[in-house]
Amino acid sequence: MAEVDETNTLVFQEDDHRTAYIFSPTDSAEHQAAPQNQNARPAKRRRTSKKGANAAEPDHEPQPQPQSDYHGGEADFPALFNGAESLDAVRLRRTTFETAWPVLSGRIQNVLRRANRKTLDEVALFMREAEDEAETAGGKIPAGFIITGPNIASQDLLFEQMAEGLSEATGAKVVRLRSAGAPNLKAVLKKIIRDATSRSADGGDDAEVSIGSDGRKYLNYDLEALHVFLAAHDSRRVIVAFEDSEAFDSGLLTDLIALFHSWHDRIHFSVLFGVATSVDLFQQRLLKATAQQLYGAQFDVVQADSVLESVFMGAVAGSQAALRLGPSLLQSLLERQKDQVAGVHTFISSLKYAYMCHFYANPLSVLLAEERLLTNELLQPQHLEAVRTLDSFKQHVEAAVDARQLSHAQSLLENDEYLVRQVLEQTQKRKDYMTQLLRSLHLITATGLHPGRFTDLYVSALADGIDLSSDVSPVLDSIRRLNPSQIIDLIHRLLAAISKGNPDLDLDGWEDQEESEELRSSLTEITDEVQALLDQSKLSGKPLKSKYSSQSKILRTTVVAQKVQLSHDTATLTEADKAFSTAVDNLTDLLSRFIHVDPIGSLFLHEAWVYDSKSPYRDVFVPRPATTFARALARPHDYLGCACCSKPDGGLACTFPTTSILYHLYLEAGALLNVADLWAAYYTLVGEESELALDERAALVRFYRGLAELRLMGFVKQSKKKADHVAKLKWL
Amino acid sequence: MGYNGLFQLPDELVLTTLAQAFPSREPQIRALATLVHPSAAPCRNLVLxxxxxxxxxxITAAVLAALENDDIDIDDNGSPGLKFAIVNCVECITxxxxxxxxxxxxxxxxxxDGAPLKCETVSQLTVALSKMLKYTPRPDNFRFVLVFDGIDRQREAPPTLLPALARLSEIIPNITTVFIATSPPAGFLHTPFVSHIHFPNYTKPExxxxxxxxxxxxxxxxxxAETTELWARFTAAVHDALARAASxxxxxxxxxxxxxxxxxxxxxxxxxxxxxxFSKLLVAARVHFRDERLLDPGIVSAARRLQTPPPTQTPTTTTDPSTLTNGTVLPKPPQPTSSAPDLAALLPTTARLLLLAAYLASHNPARHDLTLFSTHHHGRRRRRGGLSVGVSGRSNAGRRSKHRKIARKLLGAHAFILExxxxxxxxxxxxxxxSGDEQQGMDSDTGMAIATLASLRLLVRVGGAGGAGNSDPMDRGGKWRVNVGWEVVRGxxxxxGVEIEEWLVE
Structure with missing residues (x-):
């Protein structure tokens, strides 16, 4: 029995992580029938596999690492290099992941919480003041409308914070309602009463809720119970938050508001609506009489764009992010945010998934671990072999050869120890690169001259590098067009940026470091020069201009003999102007020298710390089941791998699985399929004249089964229009 | 005032006080007091x-409270002659x-102080009330008044509710049941001889x-004095202007x-x-009397005031009529804003495209789909110009028909099949x-967009209940309808960058 269980375990383990596998029932039947011919009931997965694997481990597993905790949380990653990866390396990959992700996750949560704070404060203020206001406004119910944007699911955090914050700020009970849990009035009231009475009562005396002071037992949807409870707790306020108010039935909302209004003299209800579209649309759905019972204020949540921006800065671009996401993956993530209904939370889980994929499947990710853990023993020959297959290694060696560093290239290729040294040196180079990248980005942002958002800037910096002197970048052109005082402002901004750094990016200021010495002194020099020129020009009364400023070209109109002549004239530049032009030139040269980053793809060994593959992400987060089904049915031989079906032209063959044949016939049919015709067509294909030569009974059985499968997959359904026909459901 | 069996009206003082508290309701107050007072003419059922x-x-609450207190003061042996309970039916869910x-x-x-009674049906209610009112010894002049406020708005009322409540007084003699309703149909209690008291709406002088x-x-x-006089004339003017139409x-x-x-x-x-x-003031304020937004401020009434910071210094003499001298800025009436730009800014591209496609599916007949969307013959789509030939040809023939078709976009949205x-x-x-990505076809993002639109009620599933119960929302054969109007869709x-009008056939 242990034998069987063990094989099952192995089968499950192998198959679980393969995208496609060939299911061959005959094999497994033989396999199972051979050792024991008792009941061939498929073994249950969870219980038996654990036991079986434990029992079978010593003699079957080549590695000492226990596979038994495969289901548990303590599992190690699988050994890569076909299992040749050492246990230490595996563990190191795992610990690296486990230390890297929580840092980011904490940061992200911070950013999200901070983003909501302003809205929360406003809502709390409104709710506090509404207590008095509502009295004057004729007993209306205070209502906060929180414009959340269409992705209600991502507002969970907001409402959670709001529930905490409001109950602190106003001493009210906060009840959160979602449309899914609120089918009718009774259920809503039950939930309101249950939540409002349970949250604060730490004693949890449930009896108090349902039985009043006079021993009366209340119905569980009777607000009287809530009233009695609140009276006992010296509180009168209840805030009811409708998280996705659009999805609530408007009749239900009307009833509830009327009820709250009627109870208003005893329980002070306030309501909060999460509105996805607009308050106007929401108001149109309410009765006018209901709307008049509300006394509302509108609150806007920080737009998803800017939340995304800050999450991006903290978690993707920030210096704490261990793993870099590559430009193409980032681009597709950002596009998805824009085009699809995908909230920030989708972005965050995609980010986490990228981390997981990288550390799980890339053996070189071990190089991201701390330096002291990276010993020479850790790097196995397989690691070095893997390094030598990298594209960036190839580029690097070719570059070395081109640069006539032949011994370097040769050692890289042949000398393992040399390569290990080189590889380990890359850690420092990686860090330098990141610092340079972030500083450059920070300086560009500080100039305030780059149009577009930080996300786009970052992605383009990774993909193409930053080269200010190239024609693409608009920054230098903008600088040249600035007037002297703007130039001085700009330099001051840059100096401030150097000294302060950027907390969003986790970038410390680098004023006291020697790299910034040259930049800072040159900047100060230019300022002084420009300032002096400016003072001088003020004294002389002549405006200071450079050769780039637009006034330098003058369109001159001359009327000669009743003809108008237009001529471009280059205004003459004074000495001061020339000096200023030189200063501007110096500034642009300086900036383009210091703000410079190579594309990330050009770095040696970037594969170890850049994750840039789109396909697992798309497969997991944007699955396309319909397309997958259609393709599998249209070209089954791609998946089955059998010789009989694969024709070069990919046409229909009788050896296809029945469902696939029926699918091909289905594609040729119109909106209604006559089942008899379908059967006739099918039988001609597989019937006695064909290669398969099935008899009618066997073919009919297959036909039925295939048709049933098509129905199961939602391709056809029974038609009411015509007897003996099925309706075609899928057109795309 | 013991019970001496003689007809006696309630104390005049009480009634006068009440009549002063509720101006122009004196007849109703007197009638009500007479009909519930134990020593006057207590009736069994009363409809207000x-x-x-x-x-x-x-008025009911005030009259009953006054009568109850009145009796306590006067009664000799200390047992009150009148008790009452008011039940607000709107607050009762079932x-x-x-x-x-x-x-x-x-x-x-x-x-x-007996054990609370469980009460699920009308008959159990009768038993419980009998126990408390009928079988407990009470003074002779005891009267209990049970008021059902808004009984016509009771939810999930059993059909026998009203007749049964009206017959309570037949079983329990010393109870008076008062029903407060907006407009009772004739004989809705199925009981003869019910007293009614009508509360008419106020007239202008009132x-x-x-x-x-x-x-x-x-x-x-x-x-x-001047303010009060001005206020009186002002209210009369407001009544003339608005009472008939709006208020x-x-x-x-x-x-x-x-x-x-x-x-x-x-x-x-x-x-x-x-x-x-006064007349100059009225002429000056004429524009406000026409402004409907002042009367119906909508649900977001507080927003503007929260956003405007209160001015620090008191403004001096200013001609801006919306600024008061005490420094508060009057809330401006909310501007009528169109929701279209909001919606457009909120939805991501795919959701917008889906909504537009749904609008087309709802408003174009299915038979024109081939003309509109097929690229088969011409390599490009024809849009609506393509159809005009056929239409004009037919319209020549059918010009005589008096049958005028209503433009389809003026009609409601039709249902369409999701597929x-x-x-x-x-x-x-x-x-x-x-600019969209290359990969065509349905993926989970499209599904999510449809689900979002459905949860925002911009797309509505129709016939969900009439069909196979709550069937799968992603069933491709399901019927849906678009729930946004033409203005929103055009925006x-x-x-x-799509002129949606070009894609509508009619």
């Missing part, structure tokens, strides 16, 4: 009816809830008198007066008019959104 905000509930509330309130009014009872605080430049009932008229008053008196504050010049909408989406997606289309 009238439109809303005519004082039915308030019939059972109503019964239990009745029992609870009656028990509280009687200070009953309105003016009631509103005049609470004049606003005097304006800075005037005396209280029939007292609260809305009062709200209208309060909303208009600061604007009306702004010229006095500014010093341009004296409080005596058809997706087909339209797939065919126009590339043309409308060339949406323009936001991605």
């Amino acid at each position: 009816y009238g439109t809303k905000s005519t004082g039915k509930s308030a 019939g059972r809830h109503l019964f239990e509330t009745v029992v609870g309130k009656v028990a509280r009014a009687l200070r009953w 309105f003016v008198a009631i509103l005049g009872a609470s004049p606003p605080t005097p304006l800075p430049n005037t005396t209280q 029939r009932i007292l609260p809305s008229l009062r709200h209208a007066c309060q909303a208009l008053w600061p604007r009306f008196t702004a010229p006095i504050l500014a010093g341009t008019h004296a409080p005596r010049e 058809r909408m997706l087909a339209i989406f797939a065919s126009v997606r590339r043309e409308w959104d060339p 949406l289309g323009r936001s991605i």
